[in-house]
Every structure is written in C-alpha cells, then in structure tokens.
Amino acid sequence: MTPRASMNCYHARMDLEIRHLQLVAAIAETGSVTRAGERLNLSQSALSHQLRDIEDRLNTALFHRVGRRMVLTPAGEEVRRAAAQVLEIVRRAEEGIRDSAAGKTGVLRISTACYTCYHWLPAILREYRTKRSGVDVQVYASETTRPVAGLLEGRLDLAIVSDRFRDSRLTETPLFEDDLVVITARDHPLAARPYVRAEDFAKETLIVYPPREDSTVINRVLAPAGVAPGAVQMVQLTEAIIELVKAGLGVAAMAKWAVRPHIDAGTIRAVRLTRGGFKRRWRTLTLRAMAAEPFIKDFIELVARRSPSTETRVRKSGVLRFEQAAR
Known part of the structure; x- marks a missing residue:
C-alpha cells in the first residue's frame, strides 16, 4: 500500500465499529441473539436494534433465522472473518499496552x-x-x-x-565510585612514582578514547593546571589502549577495576593520578x-x-x- 493510499484509508468512511464486530462474532458463535446478548451484557432488544443498525448501514442481511437458530449469510460470514482478525489484533494491542504500563514488557x-x-x-x-x-x-x-x-x-x-x-x-x-589511575609500561619512568602530576603529562603521549574533547583527564586534570600533553592519540578499543601502553607507546588514564587483571599479571603498572588520587562518581x-x-x-x-x-x-x-x- 502506498503512503497516499494508507493515509486515505484513515479518512475513509467506515460503518463498522468494534462493538459491531463483537456482536456479529457473538451471534455467530452462540447461534442465538439471546445468548449473544448475555455474553455481551446487552438486552435482547438492544442487541436486535444494533444488528438492524449494522444491516442498514451495510444495506444487506448478515444473518438468516433458520428455526430458532441464527445462521450467517455470505455477507455475514465475511464480517465474521474480519471480526475474528480485527478483534484479535485489538486484544493483543491492549494486552501489550497494559503489560508495558505495568513494566512487564517494553524497550x-x-x-x-x-x-x-x-x-x-x-x-x-x-x-x-x-x-x-x-x-x-x-x-x-x-x-x-x-x-x-x-x-x-x-x-x-x-x-x-x-x-x-x-x-x-x-x-x-x-x-x-571508582578510581582513575595512570597506566604505563613496566619500565616507564613514571612507573616508579608514587603519583603522577598534571605537569608530568607535558612530555608524554596520552592515549584517550575519542573524541579528545570528552577526555576526563584532559578536561578535569590537565586543563585546570594549564598543561597540554606532549601528544594525544585517540584509540576506541580498551584492549588496544592497553597493548599500546605495554609497548611503551604512550600512557593512559583508566579505571583501576578495568585494568586490574593486567596490573595483577604485572604486564603494566598503575600509578595514582595526582597526589590525592582521582575518583569518578558514576x-x-x-x-x-x-x-x-x-x-x-x-x-x-x-x-x-x-x-x-x-x-x-x-x-x-x-x-x-x-x-x-x-x-
């Protein structure tokens, strides 16, 4: 269906309503106006009036009375099939909305x-x-x-x-809350320090996640101290940053828990960032x-x-x- 055709269908006149579909489905299942009325909590006269209203709107009979039983006409059978599909779609939609509102489902x-x-x-x-x-x-x-x-x-x-x-x-x-530490190669001069000062980055290649302007260590440690790193290399993958540090190609500031296995294995060194340390609150x-x-x-x-x-x-x-x- 084209977008124009889809839009037109929303504005087209529709004579059938949900209540009409429920009525036809109930009469078809029970074979009786009386029993259908009981199912829908409608009096026999109210249900008969609604049925006449539907048939007048569609200009055709939907049921024949055969003895004491209501039997679908070909037009009625078409409405019944449509009712089965539409009512199930509406039921599932309502159930999904209720579940979402209750927090059972959602995105x-x-x-x-x-x-x-x-x-x-x-x-x-x-x-x-x-x-x-x-x-x-x-x-x-x-x-x-x-x-x-x-x-x-x-x-x-x-x-x-x-x-x-x-x-x-x-x-x-x-x-x-977590600790941000400076990681270095094992033989890096900073590895022996008790902590790394902002000015120590002036001669270092600092490896950061992209984009550079979002770097925590640059924005909250170096910039306030008026220090620029010797060079900045942007790397998106944590594993790649660690391997570059291991190779002595730069230093990085990372969460201590994120590099704990490498620290414990002795493949890199972790040094406190600034004298008092640097903590982030997540x-x-x-x-x-x-x-x-x-x-x-x-x-x-x-x-x-x-x-x-x-x-x-x-x-x-x-x-x-x-x-x-x-x-």
Missing part, C-alpha cells in the same frame, strides 16, 4: 559515557533479562560520546555517566518522565548492586565505593 535503550563500561555491562544484562524477560534491552554504543543528547533527543531511555549534568528534564541516580540519567517506570528502576538498582562485577561494594554516603576484595 530499554541504554548507553554509557565510557567504553570500559561495556566490559561489565553484559553480565548485568544477562541477570536483568532473567527478571525482565519481556523487556527488550538495546545497547547503543554509537551514543557513547553523547549520551545526554541521546536522552534529550529521544534516542535513549537511560545513560550511565560520570559527569554531572544539571537539567530539569533529567533525573539522576548515584551508582558507584550515575544514571533518565528523562524525568520515565524515572518511575518499574523496568527502569529495576535496571538502575541492578547496576548499583552488581557493577563492576570484579570488585567488592561497600555503601558509603549514598554512593557505592569499590574496594579491592580481601585476599
């Missing part, structure tokens, strides 16, 4: 503001789907560099971010109008409880702080 479109989050997200999605099997979770990695715009422009339902965004249209829920953002949706609240609670999966979580001041598990 949850999510993204994060950091590629490392995709390392622990799959485990959470598996657990979430066991609880909310009717919710279709769609991960939009393409929105990683602009999750807030994705929310406000209707492409996302939930974003996991570490920066504060003050917007009356959004609701923020604290999740957890949070979810959702549109204020959707914040109370049960399936969204369940997802947020699960993220707060389960991410990252390799660390022990301790609740402190309303935020989840990650600490190394006791050995």
